[in-house]
Amino acid sequence: MNISFPCATRMAIVSALCLSVFALRMVPAAAHDDGMAGMAMGHAHADAFSFGSPAKPSDASRTIRITMGDMSFEPSSISVQAGEVVRFVITNTSSIEHEFNLGDAASEADHRKEMLAMMEHGHGMSHDDPNAITVKPGQTRDLTWKFGHHGTLEYDCNIPGHYEGGMRGSIRVQ
Numbered sequence: 319m320n321i322s323f324p325c326a327t328r329m330a331i332v333s334a335l336c337l338s339v340f341a342l343r344m345v346p347a348a349a350h351d352d353g354m355a356g357m358a359m360g361h362a363h364a365d366a367f368s369f370g371s372p373a374k375p376s377d378a379s380r381t382i383r384i385t386m387g388d389m390s391f392e393p394s395s396i397s398v399q400a401g402e403v404v405r406f407v408i409t410n411t412s413s414i415e416h417e418f419n420l421g422d423a424a425s426e427a428d429h430r431k432e433m434l435a436m437m438e439h440g441h442g443m444s445h446d447d448p449n450a451i452t453v454k455p456g457q458t459r460d461l462t463w464k465f466g467h468h469g470t471l472e473y474d475c476n477i478p479g480h481y482e483g484g485m486r487g488s489i490r491v492q
Contacts, residue, residue, distance in 0.1 A: 367421075367448070367449060367466075368422065368466065369420070369421065369422050369465070369466050369467070369469070369471050369491075370420075370463055370464050370465045370466040371448075371463070371464050371466070372448035372449070372461075372462065372463060372464070373403045373462045373463060373464040374462060375405050375460065375462045377403045377462070377464070378403045378404055378405035378462055379402055379403055379404070380402075380404060380405070381404070381405045381406075381407055382396055382404055382405070382406050382407070383406075383407045383408075383409070384406055384407070384408045384409070384418070384473070384487075385408075385409050385411055386408060386409065386410040386411060386412055386416045386418070386453060386475070386485075387411060387412055388412045388413075388414070389412075389480065389483035389484045389485050390484055390485065391473065391475075391485065391486070391487040393487070394486075394487045394488070395487055395488045395489070395490070396487070396488075396489050396490070397489070397490045397491075397492060398465050398489060398490070398491055398492070399465070399491070399492055400465055400466065400467055400468050400491050400492065401464070401465065401466075402464070402465050403462065403463070403464045403465075404462070404463055404465065405460055405461075405462045406418065406460060406461045406462070406463070406473075407458060407459075407460045408451070408453050408458065408459055408460065408461070409453075409457075409458040410453040410454060410455055410456065410457055410458075411456075412455060413455050414455060415452060415453070415454050415455065415477070416452075416453055416475040416477065416480060416485065417450055417451065417452050417453070417474075417475045417476060417477055417480075418450065418451050418453060418459075418461060418473055418475070419449060419450035419473065419474050419475070419476055420449045420450070420461070420463055420471060420472075420473055420489075421449060421471065421472060421474075422469070422470075422471055422472070423470075423472060426472050426474050426476065426481075429450075429474075429476045430474075430476045430478070430481055433476045433477060433478055434478045449461075449463070465489075465491050466491070467491065468491050468492060469491050470488060470489065470490055470491070471488070471489040471491060472486060472487065472488055472489070473486070473487045473488075473489060474486045474487070
């Protein structure tokens with residue numbers, strides 16, 4: 319049986335599930351020290367990325383504006399040139415916090431697992447990494463990136479439940 323819900327209802331269901339998981343995980347996490355106490359992020363990032371590198375906004379050849387909705391990115395797909403420097407200006411128009419994270423499919427899948435583990439251990443999930451930022455409701459932030467080789471990349475929100483709710487986009491590097 320296939321049941322379809324309006325976007326607002328899907329958003330409410332995903333948010334409620336995320337909050338329920340978080341609430342259930344908070345009590346056990348507070349009961350013991352798992353060695354992660356005091357860590358702002360809880361996961362490490364490589365100094366070099368196989369899909370490109372951070373860049374200065376002044377080096378950007380163009381700006382791409384991305385709007386974060388309740389569980390969507392607009393646009394949901396973009397094309398860039400290998401070697402191109404792009405400044406992403408990301409505005410969160412929803413009422414919940416989201417992240418904008420650039421990566422290949424494998425690194426993004428790994429990152430979603432790390433985010434879930436952090437949530438299960440009661441740790442915050444705020445980003446200020448070379449390839450990822452957290453954008454609070456109503457906030458606009460930017461991230462500038464120099465794209466590497468040809469291929470397909472993703473931009474995702476890896477807060478548990480958000481990617482699964484449709485919070486993802488693709489980048490074709492030509």
